[in-house]
Amino acid sequence: MSEIHGPGGPVPHIPDDVTVVQFMLDMNHESRPVAPSAQTNPWLIEDATGRMISYAEIRSRTQGLANGISSRWRISEDDVVCIFSPNHVDYPVAVWAVHRLGAIVTAANPAYMAGELEYQLTTTKAKLLFVHPWSYEVATDAARAAGLAPDRIVLFDSLPNNSCVTIQQLVEEGHSKPPSFTERRLNPGEGKTKLAFLSFSSGTTGRPKAVCIPHYTPIANVIQMSHLANLQTLPWEERKWRPGDAAIAVLPFFHIYGLVVIMHFSIFYALTLVVVPKFNFVDMLKSIERYRINQLSVVPPMILLLCKHPAVKQHDLSSVHMIMCGAAPLSAELTWRLAEIFPRARIGQGYGMTEACTTVSFPQNEQKVCTPGSAGRLIPGIIARVVQPDGSHAGYNKPGQLVVKGPALALRYLNNEEATKETFVDGWLYTGDEVMINESAEVFVVDRIKELLKVKGFQVAPAELEGHLLDHPDVSDVCVVGVPDDYSGELPLAFVALSPNALERVKKDPGEAERIKATLMKHVSDTKVHYKRLAAGVEFVDVIPKNPSGKLLRRVLRDRAKEMKEQGKLPLVPKPKL
Structure with a gap:
């Protein structure tokens, strides 16, 4: 056994001549389901206010913002725009407006200190900065240090006594002016090389590195996950992914998990996202109860709270039927404890990384509680090897480094040839994680070979x-x-x-x-x-x-x-x- 293929293939056609925004807003793909109430189902709900945002509104705001940005600053092909914000209902609008212009998005952690943000702005040579009011002071210090003019800062929401333009103002400005840019369709194959994101990932040495992600790869990963979800054969009420469900978007959109799996796949698969800007556990419980949320995409610390926090018993969480954990391994003990607390829920894990943009394995379709300790099953389109220290390939249930190939791999690290050669080798991604894979293509993470x-x-x-x-x-x-x-x-x-x-x-x-x-x-x-x-x-x-x-x-x-x-x-x- 030298290679293990994710079951369920082949993957449907992946377009290589469209941008992410064109894929999400302009085209119908064969793997995209239709929600039972597609005409009235909102795409997003603002957690704090209950405001519902439809597909039509998102599409209109995206177009207006793109025109406003182009009119003011002539942001265009391959310019870089940084988004420094917690989750916000205009976050996807900002991402997709930048993509309408052929420009590149780099998303920064809103908890960064000024020096960390300055590093990202300088590394990517960002020409515009979208900022949430909560992060404004840090953003101005970083922008000043990076040589970015104050009038190149755009606020998600207005601040008192502040002259920075807001997204709303730019949307209105863009709608009031004639088109200032011409959006183009990519040439055949260009989607595989034209950059959509510069997402930062830590390496084993030095500071975080910018991962070069072309438009084709998040599109491919969304199609892979959607195709897997479409293979569900259980009765409707027992399926993990159901178009029309409500899902919580509390994990940050700047992180690759939040960006691709939650913001893009969930919307593509006709889920309504309840957008939460900042994680607070008790507030999350209230949101689940208020909006009758069905799907939770979480990380292990949240699972621990769901299992042990006394407030869990004080809220009606019966609407939850799917809990997926990612970003780090979840123990078998916590998995079973969670299943006791949520006896009606389907529970599973996924595995991915920024360099794989994003998902390598996903919860098993047929299992209510997925194999405890596993990080899910390889998704369709993924080919995996388990490589031992001597370079040989391990058999089933034998440990070694996980090495994968698939349509969603990133291209390289920005301006870092040495790290690129170590990680991206002849079309294969060396993950740095020690795993075992069984005969069912289930992945078990043993340890990290990298020092992360x-x-x-x-x-x-x-x-x-x-x-x-x-x-x-x-x-x-x-x-x-x-x-x-x-x-x-x-x-x-x-x-x-x-x-x-x-x-x-x-x-x-x-x-x-x-x-x-x-x-x-x-x-x-x-x-x-x-x-x-x-x-x-x-x-x-x-x-x-x-x-x-x-x-x-x-x-x-x-x-x-x-x-x-x-x-x-x-x-x-x-x-x-x-």
């Missing part, structure tokens, strides 16, 4: 934190590892070898050790997004273990961290109250 941490579903590159800590004068050497955590998946812990000066200060005053630890944690929290902070703390060591070539022996310290946790020696930072 997964904190609340987000990728954290230890090298980024290590480089930042090494800038501090008290640090001589450092190694960051992940500590397993039921809520977050992993928490970053820094093992630090102190500089001679710091060691001398600690010898004179033992209390200085705790002060240095607090200083180093603040050194990270002042400049890094919340999930990159040292939530498992700082531990001092005499020396950072390395092999003869100087490579960090990260596994040695990871094992030490697990042992310290089991012995109760790690003062984990308390979790915020919800």
